[in-house]
Amino acid sequence: MQASTVFEKIWKNHVVHQKENGPSLLYIDRHLVHEVTSPQAFDGLRTNSRRVRRPDLTFATMDHNVPTSDRSLPIVDQISSVQIQALAQNCKEFGITLFDMDSPDQGIVHVIGPELGLTLPGTTIVCGDSHTSTHGAFGAFALGIGTSEVEHVLATQCMWMDKPMTFAVNISGRRRNPHAVTAKDIMLFVIRSIGTAGGTGSVLEYRGDSISDLSMENRMTVCNMSIEAGARAGLVAPDDKTFDFIRGKRYAPKAEQFEKAVEYWRSLATDANARFDRSIDFDISSLAPQVSWGTNPGMVADVTGQVPQPDEYAKGNENERKAALRALEYMALEPGVQITDIRVDRVFIGSCTNSRLEDLAEASVIVKGRHVSPTVRAMVVPGSQRVKLAAEQLGLDRIFKEAGFEWRESGCSMCLGMNPDILSSGERCASTSNRNFEGRQGTGGRTHLVSPVMAAAAAVQGRFVDVREWL
Amino acid sequence: MDKFTILKSRATPLDRVNVDTDQIVPKQFLKLIQKTGFGRYLFFDWRFDSEGRPRSDFVLNNPKYQGRQIMLARDNFGSGSSREHAAWAILDYGFRAVIAPSFADIFYNNCIKNGILPVRLGSEDVDYLFQNEDVEIEIDLVRQLVNARDRKMTFEIDEFRKKLLLEGLDSIGLTLQMEDRIAVFEQRNSTFAPSL
Ligand code: SF4
Numbered sequence: 001m002q003a004s005t006v007f008e009k010i011w012k013n014h015v016v017h018q019k020e021n022g023p024s025l026l027y028i029d030r031h032l033v034h035e036v037t038s039p040q041a042f043d044g045l046r047t048n049s050r051r052v053r054r055p056d057l058t059f060a061t062m063d064h065n066v067p068t069s070d071r072s073l074p075i076v077d078q079i080s081s082v083q084i085q086a087l088a089q090n091c092k093e094f095g096i097t098l099f100d101m102d103s104p105d106q107g108i109v110h111v112i113g114p115e116l117g118l119t120l121p122g123t124t125i126v127c128g129d130s131h132t133s134t135h136g137a138f139g140a141f142a143l144g145i146g147t148s149e150v151e152h153v154l155a156t157q158c159m160w161m162d163k164p165m166t167f168a169v170n171i172s173g174r175r176r177n178p179h180a181v182t183a184k185d186i187m188l189f190v191i192r193s194i195g196t197a198g199g200t201g202s203v204l205e206y207r208g209d210s211i212s213d214l215s216m217e218n219r220m221t222v223c224n225m226s227i228e229a230g231a232r233a234g235l236v237a238p239d240d241k242t243f244d245f246i247r248g249k250r251y252a253p254k255a256e257q258f259e260k261a262v263e264y265w266r267s268l269a270t271d272a273n274a275r276f277d278r279s280i281d282f283d284i285s286s287l288a289p290q291v292s293w294g295t296n297p298g299m300v301a302d303v304t305g306q307v308p309q310p311d312e313y314a315k316g317n318e319n320e321r322k323a324a325l326r327a328l329e330y331m332a333l334e335p336g337v338q339i340t341d342i343r344v345d346r347v348f349i350g351s352c353t354n355s356r357l358e359d360l361a362e363a364s365v366i367v368k369g370r371h372v373s374p375t376v377r378a379m380v381v382p383g384s385q386r387v388k389l390a391a392e393q394l395g396l397d398r399i400f401k402e403a404g405f406e407w408r409e410s411g412c413s414m415c416l417g418m419n420p421d422i423l424s425s426g427e428r429c430a431s432t433s434n435r436n437f438e439g440r441q442g443t444g445g446r447t448h449l450v451s452p453v454m455a456a457a458a459a460v461q462g463r464f465v466d467v468r469e470w471l
Numbered sequence: 472m473d474k475f476t477i478l479k480s481r482a483t484p485l486d487r488v489n490v491d492t493d494q495i496v497p498k499q500f501l502k503l504i505q506k507t508g509f510g511r512y513l514f515f516d517w518r519f520d521s522e523g524r525p526r527s528d529f530v531l532n533n534p535k536y537q538g539r540q541i542m543l544a545r546d547n548f549g550s551g552s553s554r555e556h557a558a559w560a561i562l563d564y565g566f567r568a569v570i571a572p573s574f575a576d577i578f579y580n581n582c583i584k585n586g587i588l589p590v591r592l593g594s595e596d597v598d599y600l601f602q603n604e605d606v607e608i609e610i611d612l613v614r615q616l617v618n619a620r621d622r623k624m625t626f627e628i629d630e631f632r633k634k635l636l637l638e639g640l641d642s643i644g645l646t647l648q649m650e651d652r653i654a655v656f657e658q659r660n661s662t663f664a665p666s667l
Pocket residue numbers: 063064108109110129131351352353411412415416433434
């Protein structure tokens with residue numbers, strides 16, 4: 001048998017039909033649905049009198065719009081409320097399991113998938129959300145799709161797709177201080193290096209000792225950010241850590257079934273002599289914490305560095321130089337400014353990138369016994385109700401609250417600001433989310449992407465600090 | 472979905488790289504539950520100031536470009552979020568095609584699903600079009616040609632997507648005709664993926 005990569009094995013196992021010189025019809029094992037990108041898809045089904053082909057493989061939650069303040073109060077925003085009700089109504093009408101606002105399983109769709117054991121190795125997973133790449137951490141082929149595709153998958157449980165290219169991202173080198181230099185820093189560095197279109201048309205496979213060393217939660221952070229490199233998806237081959245994580249989860253196979261599954265999952269690892277279409281190597285042994293300075297996730301600097309000169313950033317590309325100038329203007333930053341001299345007004349710890357228990361626990365170490373700077377407003381938004389509960393059982397909520405953080409209900413919150421959690425124009429935020437696009441966290445708001453520990457330290461200090469000095 | 476065969480129009484030039492879907496339709500407009508009416512939100516934060524007045528320095532507000540049906544853009548157009556609202560807004564505003572050196576994957580697919588033709592041209596061709604923004608452009612999907620004055624440019628698109636656009640087809644209808652194959656696949660699936 002020809003040597004192949006994890007991705008190629010999954011792909012081969014899911015092709016229902018292959019058009020000559022054309023796309024393949026791919027079977028979808030899991031379809032995750034949320035309130036923002038689905039209403040038009042359900043409408044399409046109704047208009048054409050179609051049904052959901054496999055409601056049993058389709059799971060929904062509400063995350064983008066939900067308020068993260070007191071859940072017992074009615075939603076103030078009427079339009080958000082309509083969208084949330086539309087999802088509840090659609091799930092009822094089409095027989096889809098919904099984890100709604102009152103459910104103990106509610107949370108950001110990419111956080112709850114793994115928690116519930118819906119995310120499994122070797123599967124194909126889609127969701128009308130670009131950060132579906134998160135689920136690749138389990139060795140699944142997981143990708144974001146648009147609303148028309150959502151409708152297509154609801155109706156047929158399949159989607160048409162060209163086979164993406166394979167791209168090995170080999171990461172080696174032992175980080176000297178893995179608490180201070182995190183999975184988030186690794187990814188910001190990768191995107192800084194290959195660019196926001198570096199992965200276009202490809203599935204990235206993260207490989208190497210430094211990836212095997214990462215916990216499952218950290219691998220999720222890595223795969224989550226694949227889309228910021230423009231990739232179709234990102235994944236990590238499943239291993240014992242993966243299986244241990246899945247064991248006992250609600251929707252995971254049980255007992256003998258589980259053992260059989262593990263045997264199959266093991267067979268998915270990339271063969272030793274498999275060939276990738278592209279590959280790139282990184283050594284992260286001397287990596288510094290990373291901070292974004294611009295308006296896309298490739299505009300990133302070391303915390304010990306400076307805001308770059310546009311020429312130096314653009315490396316001769318005139319369009320990129322113009323983009324850098326524009327970004328600096330939007331961000332109100334001058335080239336040459338030390339990153340550690342940048343002051344922040346807000347701190348957001350949350351989003352599907354960095355809102356899991358480990359993220360909160362690491363950040364809490366920084367804030368414990370310290371206090372948020374009087375000029376900063378800081379909030380923690382756990383990724384799911386389960387994360388929130390687990391954190392509260394560990395007393396993390398108290399640590400954050402005593403330090404002056406707001407402790408919120410779960411949801412996407414200020415990652416994209418569809419709910420009331422937004423930046424005001426001109427406010428500067430250290431954020432653990434994944435996108436620093438103009439206006440992402442609120443019109444005129446300025447976002448700096450960082451890890452949870454870096455965000456926590458910025459909250460305390462009121463500006464960026466090299467968190468290696470604190471840990 | 473409207474068919475796409477030949478389009479003749481001048482282009483509206485948007486001279487920025489990495490234009491992301493958060494700019495094409497900002498998140499405050501994603502709460503609507505229909506597909507129509509998004510045109511007025513297209514590039515909202517670039518188009519209007521905080522008081523809602525049109526910004527005179529943004530291309531869409533320049534009277535010269537009104538009514539043009541082709542958008543001309545730079546590398547990595549449509550990056551970021553999967554929101555199809557971006558494609559709906561582009562279509563609703565009146566564009567039927569976007570020309571750029573490269574597109575983000577999800578956005579490219581979203582265009583096709585809505586009868587918008589995303590045309591990938593070489594950087595030099597795109598530069599030429601930016602330099603000659605008042606030239607009428609003819610996009611011929613059947614022959615995969617773009618003509619602008621005497622410059623002839625070709626572009627790639629796969630046969631399946633081309634057919635969907637040319638015939639204005641609903642791909643769900645097509646896929647549903649393959650029901651038998653899907654059912655057979657599902658039976659076989661349980662044996663090689665014991666996980667489900
Ligand atoms: S947390 Fe942010 S990136 Fe993640 S799904 Fe929600 S809005 Fe998207």
